[in-house]
Amino acid sequence: MDYRILLFYKYADFPNPDKFQAEHLKFCIDNDIMGRVWIAHEGINATVSGTKENIEKYEAEIRRYPSFSDIWFKEDKYTEHAFKKIHVRVRPEIVNSSFGEVDISMAAKKLTPEELNNLYENHRDFIIIDARNEYESKIGKFKNAITPTMDTFRDWQKIVNELEPFKEKTIVTYCTGGIRCEKASAYLVEKGFKNVYQVDGGIWNYVNKYPDKFWEGSVFVFDERRIVTPNTQENIKHIGECFYCGKASSYYINCHNQECDKMLVTCDECKIENEYCCSAECRSAVNKRKRFHG
Ligand SMILES: [Zn+2]
Ligand SMILES: [Zn+2]
Numbered sequence: 001m002d003y004r005i006l007l008f009y010k011y012a013d014f015p016n017p018d019k020f021q022a023e024h025l026k027f028c029i030d031n032d033i034m035g036r037v038w039i040a041h042e043g044i045n046a047t048v049s050g051t052k053e054n055i056e057k058y059e060a061e062i063r064r065y066p067s068f069s070d071i072w073f074k075e076d077k078y079t080e081h082a083f084k085k086i087h088v089r090v091r092p093e094i095v096n097s098s099f100g101e102v103d104i105s106m107a108a109k110k111l112t113p114e115e116l117n118n119l120y121e122n123h124r125d126f127i128i129i130d131a132r133n134e135y136e137s138k139i140g141k142f143k144n145a146i147t148p149t150m151d152t153f154r155d156w157q158k159i160v161n162e163l164e165p166f167k168e169k170t171i172v173t174y175c176t177g178g179i180r181c182e183k184a185s186a187y188l189v190e191k192g193f194k195n196v197y198q199v200d201g202g203i204w205n206y207v208n209k210y211p212d213k214f215w216e217g218s219v220f221v222f223d224e225r226r227i228v229t230p231n232t233q234e235n236i237k238h239i240g241e242c243f244y245c246g247k248a249s250s251y252y253i254n255c256h257n258q259e260c261d262k263m264l265v266t267c268d269e270c271k272i273e274n275e276y277c278c279s280a281e282c283r284s285a286v287n288k289r290k291r292f293h294g
Helices: 017-030 052-063 113-121 153-162 179-190 202-209 268-273
Strands: 003-011 034-040 043-051 074-078 086-090 109-111 126-130 140-142 170-174 195-199 215-217 252-254 263-265
Touching: 003 052, 017 034, 017 052, 017 086, 043 052, 074 202, 109 113, 113 170, 113 202, 126 140, 153 179, 170 179, 170 202, 179 195, 195 202, 202 215
Parallel strands: 034 086, 109 195, 126 170, 170 195
Antiparallel strands: 003 043, 003 074, 034 043, 140 215, 252 263
């Protein structure tokens, strides 16, 4: 079947999220759209799936709202729904940051994929920093990127304090689709960093144009696919390492001891050998998940 997965966001003053929520949920149900849509006074953030025809209708529906008429949809082909449910929710923020008020108009200048290639190819002196969580950067990152130990995006504030010595340097931030970097980069600018850039449209926009170039490994995505592997060259296809044997892998499991539930990168062989568990202790735990489902 011919399905599409859409990823999009926009920061825009949006006056009546509650009204949108009710209308939009109905539209999604009527047109068999699945996924999650967050709406707030500051804008929209969504990832949804549907048949090609329904997704076309969906795009038109979103663009009907003047605040979102120029929205950019990142589209991926797929063979089925990438979600099992539809959630349309009114939220205080479209991405959880808890930085307090960040002035989005301060967001850094956007670098196109071509401009980012130029920085690399001309050996420019720049620092590239991953604004995603550690479990995302573990299996994929831009070449030479700093990958901070972040459990959630809320940790960004702490990371920025550690970047203090690089205030005068050229700094490039990136995330999956760009939404986190609008805030992450604005926060850097607010803190007095002088030359801050963000990768326009995030990793998605880059790897779609330039697989096998400066992106290394896989991309963690927030739908049922979980992992997308854009590169074809073996040496940069997988940069994650199997928790048990160290072999290159991008495959994640949650430890099947439900009390533990730790996320681990594993290779195929080791996950079976270890019964989908992170330790001997978890293997013998009482409330292990019964069925193996990766
Ligand atoms: Zn292994
Ligand atoms: Zn465990």
